Amino acid sequence: MVRCRFAPSPTGNLHVGGVRTALFNWLFAKNQNGSFVLRIEDTDTERSEKRFEDQILSSMKWCGLNWSEGPDIGGEYGPYRQSERVALGFYDKYAQELVERGQAYYAVYKKSNQEEVLRTSTETPDISGDEVCTIKFRIPKGKTEFSDLSKGEMSFENENFSDFIIIKSNGFPTYNFAVVVDDHMMDITHVFRGEDHLTNTPRQIMIYRALDWEPPTFMHIPLILGSDRAPLSKRHGHTSVDHFREEGYLSVGLMNYLALLGWTVDQEIFDYHEKIKDFIPSDISNKGVVFDYEKLEWINGKHLRLLDPEELIIQFGLWLKFTGRFDYYASIESDQFYSREVLTMCREKINTLEQLFDFSAPFFSDELDYQEDYVLKYLRSNWSKDLISAAIRRFEDSFDWSVEGVEKTVRELADEKITSKKNTFQTLRGGVTGRLVTPGLFETISVLGRDKVLERLENLLEMIEYEERNLSD
RNA sequence: GGCCCCAUAGGAUAACGGCUAGUCCACCGGAUUCUCAGUCCGAAGGUCGGGGUUCGAUUCCCCGUGGGGCUGCCA
Numbered sequence: 001m002v003r004c005r006f007a008p009s010p011t012g013n014l015h016v017g018g019v020r021t022a023l024f025n026w027l028f029a030k031n032q033n034g035s036f037v038l039r040i041e042d043t044d045t046e047r048s049e050k051r052f053e054d055q056i057l058s059s060m061k062w063c064g065l066n067w068s069e070g071p072d073i074g075g076e077y078g079p080y081r082q083s084e085r086v087a088l089g090f091y092d093k094y095a096q097e098l099v100e101r102g103q104a105y106y107a108v109y110k111k112s113n114q115e116e117v118l119r120t121s122t123e124t125p126d127i128s129g130d131e132v133c134t135i136k137f138r139i140p141k142g143k144t145e146f147s148d149l150s151k152g153e154m155s156f157e158n159e160n161f162s163d164f165i166i167i168k169s170n171g172f173p174t175y176n177f178a179v180v181v182d183d184h185m186m187d188i189t190h191v192f193r194g195e196d197h198l199t200n201t202p203r204q205i206m207i208y209r210a211l212d213w214e215p216p217t218f219m220h221i222p223l224i225l226g227s228d229r230a231p232l233s234k235r236h237g238h239t240s241v242d243h244f245r246e247e248g249y250l251s252v253g254l255m256n257y258l259a260l261l262g263w264t265v266d267q268e269i270f271d272y273h274e275k276i277k278d279f280i281p282s283d284i285s286n287k288g289v290v291f292d293y294e295k296l297e298w299i300n301g302k303h304l305r306l307l308d309p310e311e312l313i314i315q316f317g318l319w320l321k322f323t324g325r326f327d328y329y330a331s332i333e334s335d336q337f338y339s340r341e342v343l344t345m346c347r348e349k350i351n352t353l354e355q356l357f358d359f360s361a362p363f364f365s366d367e368l369d370y371q372e373d374y375v376l377k378y379l380r381s382n383w384s385k386d387l388i389s390a391a392i393r394r395f396e397d398s399f400d401w402s403v404e405g406v407e408k409t410v411r412e413l414a415d416e417k418i419t420s421k422k423n424t425f426q427t428l429r430g431g432v433t434g435r436l437v438t439p440g441l442f443e444t445i446s447v448l449g450r451d452k453v454l455e456r457l458e459n460l461l462e463m464i465e466y467e468e469r470n471l472s473d
Numbered sequence: 474g475g476c477c478c479c480a481u482a483g484g485a486u487a488a489c490g491g492c493u494a495g496u497c498c499a500c501c502g503g504a505u506u507c508u509c510a511g512u513c514c515g516a517a518g519g520u521c522g523g524g525g526u527u528c529g530a531u532u533c534c535c536c537g538u539g540g541g542g543c544u545g546c547c548a
Contacts, residue, residue: 009548044547114546134546151478160476161544168546175548199477199543222479222541229540260497264486268497285486288541292484295498305511349510359509410507425507437509 002034003189006060006067007179009041010052013240014059016291017194017224017232020258023272024221025192026065027259027279034189038070039182040081043172048083059241063251064273077186082178091173094181094211095135095166103210104166107136114169132169137177137207139163144202144209149192149219150286156202164203176200180207188216192281195220195288196231219281222262222288232291244296248319248353250307253300260299262289269302301351309340316343319353328357331364339364341447345439359438363448368434368456378427383419385464387427390418392457401450407442431460 006022008014029036038060042048057072069075079085098104099122106125107117109132118131127133139162145155166177173181183191198220208215226236233239238247244254255272259265262285265278307315313332320329332339342363343356350359362368370379378384391413398409414424429441432453438444445453 007548011548041548047547109546132546154477156476164544165546170546172546174546179548194542195478196542197548200548202477203543220478225541227484231541261485264496287479287486289486290484292498295485298498301511351510414507422507429508435508439509441507 001187001189002029002032003037003187004029004034004192005037005039005183005186005188006065007039007041007182008056009044009047010049010056011044011047012052013242014056015232015239016241016244016254016258017239018056019059019063019065019241019255020224020261021192021194021221022060022065023063023255023258024219024279024281024284025190027272027276028190028192028281030276031279035068036065037075037077037186037188038067038080039186040071041175041178042081042083043086043175043178045083045170045172053081055242059245062245063241063255082173082182085178085182086172090185091167091178091181092171095173095177098137098166098207098210099135101210102138103140104135104137106133107165108133109169134165134169135167136163137166137203137210140206140210144205146201146205146215146218148198148201149217149281150222150284151198151220154198154201156199158202158206161203161206166207176203177207180204180211180213183216184208184211184213190217190219192219192221195222221284222286224261225288225290227290229288229290236291237293239291245319246323246354248355248357249296249300250303250315250353253303254296256303257296257299261291262287269299269306297351304347304351304353304356307347309344312343312347313339316353316356320357325357328364338447345443345447349439362433362435362438366452366455370430370434371436374426374430374434374436378423378430379460379464380467381419381423381427383423384427385461385468387413387418387424388431388457388461388464390416391428391431392454392461395450395454395457398450401446403442403446406446410442410445432456 004025006025008018026036040053071080105120105122107120108125108127111130111132125133139158143155143157148154165174167173201218205215224232226232252271256270259272263283317329317332342360346356346360350356394409394413414421425441429438430436432448
């Protein structure tokens with residue numbers, strides 16, 4: 001039975017590197033019909049915060065990376081929070097065992113100088129009030145070897161390592177110790193993690209050996225880098241999953257991009273749930289990969305255009321609520337049929353839900369925000385009044401509001417040659433939307449419908465006349 | 474400093490040791506057209522350097538160079 005885990009530390013939001021690691025663990029677990037476990041590594045008492053844990057879990061759920069055991073749902077290998085495992089004495093027990101086997105020892109320091117070890121012992125030392133005590137692992141002689149699914153055969157001379165702390169002076173285990181104890185106790189069979197852990201692995205394997213435990217299979221995944229090839233961080237741009245969610249990326253799009261980063265598949269656009277059967281760890285590139293915001297956006301746009309119209313409304317609605325735009329959400333909900341028409345039309349030209357929000361705004365609000373360029377270039381022209389008046393007359397007489405019908409009306413209007421064809425189109429476009437960049441004009445007018453179009457054009461006419469009066473005064 | 478990982482166009486990748494080094498994003502040009510986008514067609518751009526093995530090296534080996542990681546009572 002294959003068991004994989006994702007073990008984030010709750011010291012910040014879930015970032016794209018983390019999800020990618022989680023994704024590969026998840027894919028492998030599913031591919032092998034195994035389990036995917038979530039464990040919280042909160043042994044850093046200074047930086048760990050519950051709110052980060054909550055955020056990580058929520059981000060994971062949004063990504064669709066469901067776990068079968070975890071801190072929120074428990075499981076037979078629990079608890080799944082290292083702080084709770086400390087309380088149960090798991091780490092102490094095995095640290096003691098290492099001391100008894102002569103493979104670890106106590107080290108006493110002065111509180112004021114924690115650089116210098118005062119004395120060591122194999123018995124619990126008596127310490128005075130100004131001293132603290134840790135347990136350190138003794139590096140054995142020889143060499144440590146293991147086979148990494150990505151990097152191949154790895155070999156390290158143990159003499160290159162020095163004894164390291166496994167139990168801190170506050171009684172908590174250090175990462176390198178806790179991870180071994182937990183992965184062993186939880187029967188983890190495969191560990192896929194970031195490449196930054198590659199040289200921690202021999203240390204961990206030494207502990208496995210010292211305790212007569214069998215290490216899991218390791219695979220170290222290359223890091224995600226920024227444009228300067230340094231590991232991706234805030235200074236390269238946004239990195240947290242929540243950010244991409246807020247920006248209007250679909251989780252299926254974000255996951256698609258992350259999966260594609262370093263992994264070649266025949267079909268580039270996919271839902272990762274469909275790729276479970278194709279997941280082979282060795283197919284993943286062993287090279288650091290630069291995060292490409294542009295390709296992510298392109299992929300997201302593809303997914304947005306692939307969604308069923310109903311699903312598009314659902315996703316858009318969820319996003320509006322997530323970002324607190326409840327009024328907008330209410331207007332989407334109030335007329336499903338209309339919303340569907342508008343959104344499927346608008347999505348042809350945008351890549352994110354945020355862009356969809358902006359692009360569709362003129363269709364859901366009657367308070368048009370006329371772009372300055374439009375006012376200057378088209379409204380304040382000597383033909384705008386005549387053109388709008390003529391348009392109103394034609395639309396009043398028109399009973400065919402299909403896209404084809406609207407096209408006929410508009411083309412006939414242009415044929416009157418009140419102004420150029422382009423000016424005619426752009427003036428109408430801005431007149432019904434306030435903007436110069438919109439979906440196709442015929443579709444736009446058709447979808448808005450007779451009432452809105454006439455109302456907007458008449459308002460526009462009033463605006464023009466109002467401006468004229470003001471100018472002549 | 475020590476140990477370790479990595480190296481194909483700007484980014485991501487493909488190529489049993491064997492065709493003119495293929496594809497996607499971005500970029501550039503063209504077509505379609507009412508704006509923008511999309512779509513279609515086309516162009517430009519690459520095997521880090523030096524040795525070696527071989528009939529033949531992107532591929533295997535060594536050395537350099539460059540980037541990255543670990544070397545924490547962070548994970």
